[in-house]
Amino acid sequence: MTAPIDFAAIRAREFPIGERIAYLDHATVSPMPVRTAAVLAERVAALQDPSREHGLRAAYAIEARERMGRLLNAPPQQIALLSNLAEAAAVVANGLTLEPGDEIVIPEQEFSSLVYPWLNLEAHGVRVVFVPKTGPATDFERIVAALSPRTKALALSHVEFQNGFRHDMVELGELCRRHGILFFVDVTQSLGILPIDVVAWQADVVAAHGYKWMMALHGIAALYVSEAAMAKIRPTVPGRSSVTGGFELLDYALDWHPDARRYQSGGPNWLGAAAIAASLSLVEEIGIENVAKRAKAVSDRILAGLTDMPVEIATDLRPEHRSSILTFTSGSEEKDRALVAAARTADIHVGRRGMGVRTAASFWNNGVDADRLLDVVRAQLK
Numbered sequence: 135m136t137a138p139i140d141f142a143a144i145r146a147r148e149f150p151i152g153e154r155i156a157y158l159d160h161a162t163v164s165p166m167p168v169r170t171a172a173v174l175a176e177r178v179a180a181l182q183d184p185s186r187e188h189g190l191r192a193a194y195a196i197e198a199r200e201r202m203g204r205l206l207n208a209p210p211q212q213i214a215l216l217s218n219l220a221e222a223a224a225v226v227a228n229g230l231t232l233e234p235g236d237e238i239v240i241p242e243q244e245f246s247s248l249v250y251p252w253l254n255l256e257a258h259g260v261r262v263v264f265v266p267k268t269g270p271a272t273d274f275e276r277i278v279a280a281l282s283p284r285t286k287a288l289a290l291s292h293v294e295f296q297n298g299f300r301h302d303m304v305e306l307g308e309l310c311r312r313h314g315i316l317f318f319v320d321v322t323q324s325l326g327i328l329p330i331d332v333v334a335w336q337a338d339v340v341a342a343h344g345y346k347w348m349m350a351l352h353g354i355a356a357l358y359v360s361e362a363a364m365a366k367i368r369p370t371v372p373g374r375s376s377v378t379g380g381f382e383l384l385d386y387a388l389d390w391h392p393d394a395r396r397y398q399s400g401g402p403n404w405l406g407a408a409a410i411a412a413s414l415s416l417v418e419e420i421g422i423e424n425v426a427k428r429a430k431a432v433s434d435r436i437l438a439g440l441t442d443m444p445v446e447i448a449t450d451l452r453p454e455h456r457s458s459i460l461t462f463t464s465g466s467e468e469k470d471r472a473l474v475a476a477a478r479t480a481d482i483h484v485g486r487r488g489m490g491v492r493t494a495a496s497f498w499n500n501g502v503d504a505d506r507l508l509d510v511v512r513a514q515l516k
């Protein structure tokens with residue numbers, strides 16, 4: 135038997151913010167673990183004095199891709215380091231060969247950065263078809279109904295940002311395979327907190343920004359492209375990091391990397407890559423299954439406490455569609471805003487999005503964090 139994981143010790147060591155703040159807003163931005171801040175301090179020292187740079191920055195970038203690869207079940211060489219989700223989506227949207235009249239299917243109320251790169255293709259006659267949501271869910275049947283012979287891609291988030299709706303990815307992957315369309319998944323709200331398997335999903339492309347559940351920082355993102363999908367996506371932002379020759383060879387040969395690094399452009403965000411490597415080392419030490427289980431336990435405690443309060447749960451509660459995000463509403467935007475503000479005054483951080491008050495618990499949160507939030511909700515809505 136393996137020893138139980140000491141989450142209290144991890145919290146005390148890595149997240150000193152927990153001493154003061156009930157931080158339940160990871161879907162907006164994650165606090166950075168202490169170990170990551172230490173790595174970045176050393177990296178900044180090497181920027182102040184470049185004579186201290188002995189190739190570590192490249193080593194961290196390799197480590198980041200290896201760690202993300204394990205969490206995605208993908209070979210690290212199929213992962214490119216980019217800067218954000220919008221850029222990753224644009225690399226794919228602009229790299230596909232699409233004809234006027236072709237269609238891209240996206241659920242409505244998806245995050246804007248996932249939508250704009252496809253909408254931008256409307257100038258070339260490509261149409262975005264939005265799938266209507268039904269209450270807290272995005273129904274599989276409605277996605278099926280939105281497909282047509284002109285559909286070329288399905289783009290959606292594994293976990294939706296507003297209420298944490300989690301799709302059945304295996305079912306969607308099979309659907310895309312049957313229809314011969316590209317399957318693009320935004321895992322910004324799941325990579326680092328939920329198990330992911332791009333092989334089981336049959337995903338062509340998966341991308342995530344690093345400042346949420348990967349606990350890194352803004353301006354570093356991952357783009358996974360399967361080997362098969364690479365044949366369909368031309369590199370459209372070429373630079374020295376896209377080609378095998380690097381920046382020293384001035385023969386300007388467009389020798390693309392044989393793997394997904396061809397979708398990179400110029401010099402990478404080395405600090406961001408080091409932050410991902412350091413933060414995901416914590417996730418891997420604990421194990422992604424344990425990480426997910428623990429976060430869900432905190433979320434479940436919030437949910438249980440909310441059942442006798444005058445709120446409506448805006449999250450789909452079917453277990454297979456749950457994630458670390460749990461959203462509820464008082465029924466009034468004004469009251470929801472007041473609640474979030476009152477919580478903030480009491481050092482409790484939650485978010486507010488269109489569907490209401492968004493809670494997003496991570497593995498290092500505990501029952502006290504949940505109870506502190508519940509106390510505020512009770513007091514505000516009595």
Ligand SMILES: Cc1ncc(COP(=O)(O)O)c(C=O)c1O
Nearest residue numbers: 218219220245247291295322343
């Ligand atoms: C689902 C999802 N995708 C992407 C992003 C961020 O997009 P970008 O990386 O373009 O800033 C967010 C931020 O909230 C998000 O929730």
